[in-house]
Amino acid sequence: MKYPSDVKYTKNDEWVRVEGENATVGISDYAQDQLSDIVYVDFSAAPGANVAQGATFAGVESVKAAADIYMPVDGEVIEVNSALAQKPEAINSDPYGEAWLAKVKLTNPSQLDSLMDAAAYGAYCKERSA
Amino acid sequence: MPEPLIYDLGAPGRTGVGMPAPDVPLADLPAGLVRENLPLPELGELEALRHLTRLSQLNHSILTGFYPLGSCTMKYNPIVNEETARLGGFAHAHPLQPAEMMQGSLAVMYHLQEWLKEIGGFAAVSLQPAAGAQGELAGVLMIRAYHASRGETQRNKVLIPDSAHGTNPATSAMSGYRVVEIPSDARGNLDLEALKAECDDTLAALMLTNPNTLGLFEEQVQEAIEAVHAAGGLVYGDGANMNALLGIARPGDLGVDVLHYNLHKTFTTPHGGGGPGSGPVGVAAHLADFLPGPIVGIEEEGSEEMGPVYGWHQPPKSIGRLKAFHGQFGMHVRAFTYILMQGAEGLRSVAEHAVLNGNYLRVKLQGAYKVPYDRVCMHEVVLEGRWADAPDIHALDIAKRLMDFGFHPPTNYFPLIVREALMIEPTETESKEVLDAFVDAMLKIAEEAHTTPELLQQAPHTTKYGRMDEVKAARQLVLCCEIPKEVAVSE
Amino acid sequence: MTFVPHTDSDRQQMLEAIGVKSIADLFSAVPQKFRFPKLNLPAPLTEMEALGELKGIADANESADDLVSFLGAGAYHHYIPAGVDSILRRGEYYTAYTPYQPEISQGTLQAIFEYQSLIVALTGMEVSNASHYDGATALAEAVNMSRAIHRGARNKVILSPGIHPQYRAVVHTYEDGGDLQFVGEDLDLSAGPDALIDLIDEQTGLVCVAYPDFFGRVYDYTKLAEAAHAKGALLAVSANPTALGLLKPPGEMGADIVTGEGQPLGIPLSFGGPYLGILTTRNQYVRQIAGRLVGETVDNRGQRGFVLTLSTREQHIKREKASSNICTNQGLMMLAATTYLSLLGKSGLRQVAESCFHKAHYAAVEISKLKGFGLKFKDAFFHEFVIESPIPAAELNLRLLERGIIGGYDLGNDYKGMQNCVLLAVTELNSKEEIDYLVETLAEVAHA
Incomplete structure (x- = not known):
């Protein structure tokens, strides 16, 4: 299981990577593994939308499960990764890279402080698989 | 050889059941509202019935075997x-x-x-x-x-x-x-x-x-x-x-x-x-x-x-x-x-024997399988389909392996609060002999899970079809046959 | 008549294995004061006695089998080829359940896949589900689908007054708790689809019409579909599948959702059920369709096979987030329709549809020649039409019945000012002789 240290994590298994005033958001390796083969991605927020921390902006589905994806921090959506509609399996193969879900403009960067770092998140995942 | 699809059967001009011509004067069909194509298949009667009969033989059913699908009460349906x-x-x-x-x-x-x-x-x-x-x-x-x-x-x-x-x-x-x-x-x-x-x-x-x-x-x-x-x-x-x-x-x-x-x-x-x-x-x-x-x-x-x-x-x-x-x-x-x-007595006997059968399976299977809530049950028993010393085996594998013994699997992965749940409802219309044969199969599978786990993971082996690729079905949706496009209605 | 196979010795051995003395001991968790109630039910009968009893009860019905019938209004008396029931009686089909285990359920799965294909072909749509309860609930699901497609925006739904009154009632029951606003049901009945166009606005999510409508009338809804789409709304058409054997399919008119009552496809009248709900849509809305879907795939031996797919839309996964709570489909009725369409095929269904059309038109022409009778509407129709009678419909039907004819549907039941209007249905089962007898009898009874 990979927990890269250049991103921060939420309890709902989203990650956020800060790049200046903007951030990229996706779901973690642990999340894709729990869901198994992803077959569908759907975005409920379009570019321009302001999404609050904890609000749903996307959904992913495997053959057995459906999960809502929550925004880790307040932000204005700049772009969603619409290429995933044709290639949902990228979430399984490259969750932190090719399969990013959205890019947002941070509107409340201080919220980042409450998220987990890689070490804390790794421990949190281990605890749940026990 | 899989059974062909209905659109791959038949031949132009063939019909199964003919209908009499109208015995009244014909009226004008509504202008602009008559369809140009009716792309339905054209099969003979025997061809159609043989196709559907052959398909039926690919089903497990109550009339062909034990069907302990929990929560569904798969008992005998009187003819x-x-x-x-x-x-x-x-x-x-x-x-x-x-x-x-x-x-x-x-x-x-x-x-x-x-x-x-x-x-x-x-x-x-x-x-x-x-x-x-x-x-x-x-x-x-x-x-x-x-x-x-x-x-x-x-x-x-x-x-x-x-x-x-x-x-x-x-x-x-x-x-x-x-x-x-x-x-x-x-x-x-x-x-x-x-x-x-x-x-x-x-x-x-x-x-x-x-x-x-x-x-x-x-x-x-x-x-x-x-x-x-x-x-x-x-x-x-x-x-x-x-x-x-x-x-x-x-x-x-x-x-x-x-x-x-x-x-x-x-x-x-x-x-x-x-x-x-x-x-x-x-x-x-x-x-x-x-x-x-x-x-x-x-x-x-x-x-x-x-x-x-x-x-x-x-x-x-x-x-x-x-x-x-x-x-x-x-x-x-x-x-x-x-x-x-x-009548009243018959109905009570139904419930009594449904519960008797449920408990009989519970006591016969506990030990080999974990019964997470171990007390007298009613008409069904829920087991865990997993063992700490057979970590690669899941409830799904047990379910699939049961097919090789001629049984329909129990409900699996439900209820959600039991890990790797197997929910078994025998119903009152099954005899002790059937339950004993099912128990034998379940015990054998528990043993195989520890000795030859690949037998379970690759199961079923003896059925006409093996495990289906559900991911492919969902990613590359094909929800109907290819329907012929440019076929004019034959007059 | 018991279906419990246990012998005394079986019971004894099983109780010993469990470690209890009697079966009653298994029920100690049940509160004692409520345990083992005495049920007041009739004494049990053997199979022979039960069949005799049921025959007697069935004989108390005077059905379309005994009399000449022109009653339709959503349930139609058609010829059912003998082969249909021979397939429905196969235990491998009717005693199986939902095909959760595809390896041993390919019969049901492929039959559903073929049903989906046949319904797609018939409606001119792109996706059909594995079936729904009936025509009325399928229409209610179309309304749910539209709400899901618009993600809760657009709260106005246009219901044509030409939709079956019971279907509209079901839609209202289903949507009673929601925020949808329904308009259109009070429009003038002779206005036609153009009047619906005037109601479409930016708040409209869905326009619902019937084809043929409840009065048997057929319209080309192409303009209506264009008008709906221009404002961002969807069009749902509730269609009669027999009519689609002859008439332009709603898919060609631009419908987004086509629903219907599949009973005419080989399913007996059976006093109103079980019937078959048809529910179809466009590929782009496949994730919003309610109920089960079967898709093609391969097994691990490389053979083509079928599975239930896109289950994540459904209640057992989505739970409170599912847009519908439907769990079953109408599996056996789906099989009846598949068999019926396979046996009739392209030419047979066309023959049935044409036969219905010509006979209904013959009847309409002959009745409109009668003094005091006339057709209520001038529009094109399929196999049902409304006649205006010189006497109230209720009275007319009573007099017809005295002469062995089940008359049409009394529209005064549902529509104001239509006390003298009767909806008559004619199918391939009505011979010219029967129609002539109806015409003669109408002439007699109306002026008796």
Whole structure:
């Protein structure tokens, strides 16, 4: 299981990577593994939308499960990764890279402080698989 | 060699069943509204019937083998039911014919209503709901209408145990309610303290399956129902597991306000490859006026020489219609036939032997399998399909391996609160010999899981088809045959 | 008549294995004061007695088998080829359940896949589900679908007054708790689809019409579909599948959702059920369709096979977030329709449809020649039409019945000012002789 240290994590298994005033958001390796083969991605927020921390902006589905994806921090959506509609399996193969879900403009960067770092998140995942 | 698809069979110009030419002068077809293509296949009669017969042989069914699919009550469907439902007087009865001409159909419905009242301890019954899920919808809509009639529109939440069927929360949400999940306790009962904490004046209802989906009778059912009633809420009973309660206890006596029956589970109407179901609802007196209608009532009492005259009756505050016409009438005839052959003692014997069979499997399988809630069960037993010392084996592998022994697998991965759940419901119509053969297979599989796990992981081996690629099916959706495009209608 | 196979010795051995003395001991969790209630039910009958009893009850019905019938209004008396019931009676089909285990359920799965294909072909749509309860609930699901497609925006739904009154009632029951606003049901009945166009606005999510409509009339809804789409709304058409054997399919008119009652496809009248709900849509809305879907795939031996797919839309996974709570389909009725369409095929269904059309038109022409009778509407129709009678419909039907004819549907039941209007249905089962007898009898009874 990979927990890269250049991103921060939420309890709902989203990650956020800060790049200046903007951030990229996706779901973690642990999340894709729990869901198994992803077959569908759907975005409920379009570019321009302001999404609050904890609000749903996307959904992913495997053959057995459906999960809502929550925004880790307040932000204005700049772009969603619409290429995933044709290639949902990228979430399984490259969750932190090719399969990013959205890019947002941070509107409340201080919220980042409450998220987990890689070490804390790794421990949190281990605890749940026990 | 897989059976060909229907669009790959037949030949242009072939027809199965010809129809007579019209014996009247021909009228002009409506200009601009006649279709140019009718891309249906063209098969001969034998070809079509052979195709569908061959397909049938790819199914496991109750008539071909043991089918212990938990929560579905896959028991014998008496053949005579199929005869009675097809009697000409029923099969050719138009739903909109006047009641006076349809006294036979109304008599069946009236008596079935009465018997379901008696069996469940209710004041009134409507046969209209098309299936269990629609019975649930009827029940929750009635509960909402009841609260509204008392001016208690602030009641906006429904409590649902974490072991419940998915239809319970889906129905509540469809009806505009907020769902609050109630955990189960260590004995597999609804957590009474958690329930009580939610019993306030926003409570609309508790949806309760009893016996629950762990196959266990709720040991504190009376306290739970009292707590809900004390807070002004109502109790919805999910009747999926009524097969365990026939003549054993009446949900109405326990305080359940509304309950749906599944005629296709408890009362032997066939499951039909996924339906039709039939989900009549029974209610306590305070909900009778809200039933979906019309229901059948007596217009004129009978005498010794003459039976009563039946008619339609619309409950005064009815939530309305749930489907066109009168419900799944053909299923009413079948359930009526079954109850007629059982009587009170027969029904009690049904539940007793369903529970006897459930417990027999429990004791025979415990040890080899973990029984997470280990106490006397009702009509079904839930096991864990996993072992710490066989970490690569999942419930799914056990299920697939069972097919090699000629058995339909139990329900797996439900209820959600048991890890790698295997939910086994033998039903009362299976003999001890069948159960023993099933136990032998299950014990053998438990052994294989430790010695030759790949046998399970690759299973099934002896069936005509192996494991299907469900991911491919979902990623590359193909939901119908290729339909021929440019084919003109042959004149 | 018991179906419990246990012998005394079986019971004894099983109780010993469990470690209890009697079966009653297994029920100690049940509160004692409610345990083992005495049920007041009739004494049990054997199979022979039960069949005899049921025959007697069935004989108390006077059905379309015994009399000449012109009653339709959503349930139609058609010829059912003998082969249909031979397939429905196969235990491998009717005693199986939902095909959760595809390795041993390919029969049901492929039959559903073929049903989906045949319904797609018939409606001119792109996706069909594995079936729904009936025509009325399928229409209610179309309304749910539209709400899901618009993600809760657009709360106005236009319901044509030409939709079956019971279907509209079901839609209202289903949507009673929601925020949808329904308009259109009080429009003038002779206005036609153009009047619906005037109601479409930016808040409209869905326009619902019937084809043929409840009065048997057929319209080309192409303009209506264009008008709906221009404002961002969807069009749902509730269609009769027999009519689609002859008439332009709604898919070609631009419908987004086509629903229907599949009963005419080989399913007996059976006093109103079980019937078959048809529910179809466009590929782009496949994730919003309710109920089960079967898709093609391969097994691990490389063979083509079928599975239930896109289950994540459904209640057992989505729970309170599912847009529908439906769990079953009408499996056996789906099989009846598949068999019926396979046996009739392209030419057979066309023959049935044409036969219905010509006979209904013959009847309409002959009746409109009668003094005091006339057709209520001038529009094109399929196999049902409305006649205006010189006497109230209820009385007319009573007099017809005295002469062995089940008359049409009394429209005064549902529509104001239509007390003298009767909806008559004619199918391939009505011979010219029967139609002539109806015409003669109408002439007699109306002026008796």
